[in-house]
Amino acid sequence: MRIAGFEFSEGARFQAGASADAQAVGEHLELLRQQQHGELTPEDVLNDAANPNSPLHSFFEWSDTEAARQYRLSQARGLIRAVVAVYVQDDKPAVRAKAYVHINEPGAPHYRETGHAMSQKKTRDLVLQRAWREFQQWKARYRDLKEFSELFTVAEEVERKLLKKQ
Structure with missing residues (x-):
């Protein structure tokens, strides 16, 4: 090839x-x-x-000052993404989940506490749209690996159901 x-x-x-x-x-x-x-x-x-x-x-970026700043911002994003919250409710086992999700609002990208973001329609839609795009990109990246063919079949079924709901 x-x-x-x-x-x-x-x-x-x-x-x-x-x-x-x-x-x-x-x-x-x-x-x-x-x-x-x-x-x-x-x-x-x-x-x-x-x-x-x-x-x-x-x-x-060839300015060492700006490159260092960008690198530290990258480290800050990684730190935010790495934090997991342990959520508890009475009479239920504790649940671990990402503490913060990225909200890519035009002109004002930021992170929000996951529970809060998912409880608001606007931010929930943004999070779900991003998750779907990332999944589609992952699927495209690995579509040629036969080991994942069953997973892709299930994903296509989910996609059909989602499209019917819309």
């Missing part, structure tokens, strides 16, 4: 000013992989991208 071309994956997000030329990026990454005897590492990519003439250069 050979590669016929390159595109960016659906929903891929890059920093402002990053090149939109997926073909050039893919070809350059393939060249780097070949130069590294078939293996490509993030270190290889970063080293190459440090050259301002590299087609990969625009995908990185």
Whole structure:
């Protein structure tokens, strides 16, 4: 099998000013992989991208101050996502669940306590839409693995039921 071309994956997000030329990026990454005897590492990519003439250069923040800030924001997002709340009710076993969910409201993305977010129609719809998109992306990423075919069949049944409700 050979590669016929390159595109960016659906929903891929890059920093402002990053090149939109997926073909050039893919070809350059393939060249780097070949130069590294078939293996490509993030270190290889970063080293190459440090050259301002590299087609990969625009995908990185080169201000160390801003890069450090962005990295710390990424760490903060990871910390928020890592927290699990233990919910209790009388006469029921404790339930563990994500403490916070991401609400991607236009112009004001933020996190909310999961129970609160799911109790409000607007935020519940946003959370469920995001979950469905992420599941569809996961399904597309692994659709060629026959080991998951039964799961995909069940997912298609659920999708049909959801569409009927709408």
